Amino acid sequence: LPLEQFHEATRTVTIEGDDAHHLIRVMRADIGDKIICSNGVDREVLARISVLDKGHATAEIVEELTMDAEAAVQVWIAQSLPKGDKMELIIQKGTEIGAARFLPFLSERTIVQYDAKKEAKRTERWQKIAKEAAEQAHRNRVPHVDSVYSWKQLLQRAKEADVAWICYEKEDGQQLKPAIQEAHATGKLGPGKQVLIAVGPEGGFTEQEIKQAEEAGFTSVSLGARILRTETAAMVGLTCLFYETGE
Ligand code: SAM
Numbered sequence: 001l002p003l004e005q006f007h008e009a010t011r012t013v014t015i016e017g018d019d020a021h022h023l024i025r026v027m028r029a030d031i032g033d034k035i036i037c038s039n040g041v042d043r044e045v046l047a048r049i050s051v052l053d054k055g056h057a058t059a060e061i062v063e064e065l066t067m068d069a070e071a072a073v074q075v076w077i078a079q080s081l082p083k084g085d086k087m088e089l090i091i092q093k094g095t096e097i098g099a100a101r102f103l104p105f106l107s108e109r110t111i112v113q114y115d116a117k118k119e120a121k122r123t124e125r126w127q128k129i130a131k132e133a134a135e136q137a138h139r140n141r142v143p144h145v146d147s148v149y150s151w152k153q154l155l156q157r158a159k160e161a162d163v164a165w166i167c168y169e170k171e172d173g174q175q176l177k178p179a180i181q182e183a184h185a186t187g188k189l190g191p192g193k194q195v196l197i198a199v200g201p202e203g204g205f206t207e208q209e210i211k212q213a214e215e216a217g218f219t220s221v222s223l224g225a226r227i228l229r230t231e232t233a234a235m236v237g238l239t240c241l242f243y244e245t246g247e
Contacts, residue, residue, distance in 0.1 A: 075238055094234055
């Protein structure tokens with residue numbers, strides 16, 4: 001919920017719009033029910049519903065919650081736009097697992113037709129999916145879904161991360177696990193660090209893209225001997241990373 005919906009003077013929270021619809025129509029909430037309200041950044045409260053109106057609810061703050069479900073390492077999932085609604089799945093599952101940010105991008109073998117006119121609406125929809133998944137996972141923060149990057153823009157953006165891995169199914173040297181361990185040992189991976197994991201489209205990355213990525217500071221990594229679908233790769237990378245960091 002936006003900060004302005006937390007009212008300090010009255011110790012209440014107001015719930016409006018889609019959130020109110022979800023609460024009243026979908027969850028069928030009642031007066032007296034307790035709910036958790038989060039500002040998506042750094043505050044979560046337990047609140048008791050005191051007013052239920054058409055399209056609007058008020059809840060009285062009962063308790064400040066201090067639970068922290070966020071991973072100490074910030075993982076950014078850079079995903080070459082997949083076909084159909086796979087990006088939705090990637091955002092939903094990636095948010096549940098703990099990704100901090102999603103960076104959709106276009107690469108040479110991106111199959112999906114990119115329509116810049118529909119971009120704002122689509123990003124808005126993806127952001128909404130991230131919000132709903134964060135709520136369901138009881139996360140404190142909603143991951144940000146960036147606008148679609150060009151390949152060049154992505155290479156540039158990746159320089160802001162402490163570590164950048166590009167998942168390449170033809171990589172026969174570097175496996176993800178030793179790459180994680182090395183990043184740990186060299187201080188690039190740990191609380192507050194940013195890790196970017198890039199995944200290619202259905203047709204994969206070209207050799208030239210891998211070369212360009214390596215020149216831009218990425219390490220090419222394998223996720224194992226089996227070829228994963230594009231929507232599976234990011235989840236595997238994310239899960240392996242959190243397994244290794246203990247999160
Ligand atoms: N044709 C399938 C599809 O339609 O989804 C497989 C696509 S695979 C080429 C898509 C991306 O997943 C690759 O560009 C790579 O980033 C990642 N990937 C899949 N399997 C991988 C593996 N074993 N190691 C590293 N990356 C992998």
